Amino acid sequence: MFTNEFEWDATVTTILDETGDHDDVQVHIDDGGVFIRQFNEHHNKYDLIVMTHRMFYEFLAAMRTTEGTYKTFLK
Numbered sequence: 001m002f003t004n005e006f007e008w009d010a011t012v013t014t015i016l017d018e019t020g021d022h023d024d025v026q027v028h029i030d031d032g033g034v035f036i037r038q039f040n041e042h043h044n045k046y047d048l049i050v051m052t053h054r055m056f057y058e059f060l061a062a063m064r065t066t067e068g069t070y071k072t073f074l075k
Contacts (some may be wrong), residue, residue, distance in 0.1 A: 001015075001016045001018055001058070001069070001071050001072070002014060002015045002016065002058045002059075002061070002062045002069075002070055003063060003068075003069045003070075004065060004066065004067045004068060004070075005056075005067065006067045009030055010028055010029060010030035011028075011029045011030075011031075011041065012026065012028050012031075013026070013027040013059070013061065013062045013063075014027075015027070015051070015055050015058050015059050016055075017051070017052060017055055018054075018056075019052070021052070021066070022037075022038070022050055022051060022052065022055070023039050023040075023041070024037050024038070024039075025037075025038050025049055025051055025055060025059070026038070026068050027059065027062075027064075036049055037049070038050065042066070054074070057072065057074070058072055
């Protein structure tokens with residue numbers, strides 16, 4: 001599952017791990033570049049991203065869709 005938000009100066013995509021094993025991954029794209037972050041509760045800061053294959057698949061799917069909330073199904 002993921003969301004796309006189109007702001008006046010950036011596009012923000014949030015990819016959720018539906019298993020609850022990993023925190024959400026946020027991809028922030030603006031004129032300055034592409035920023036991928038994941039919050040680490042143990043260190044109370046954003047750091048290295050860990051994602052499942054499904055989350056990576058949804059990241060790729062998010063790049064091909066418009067603003068909105070989506071749920072994907074694997075065949």
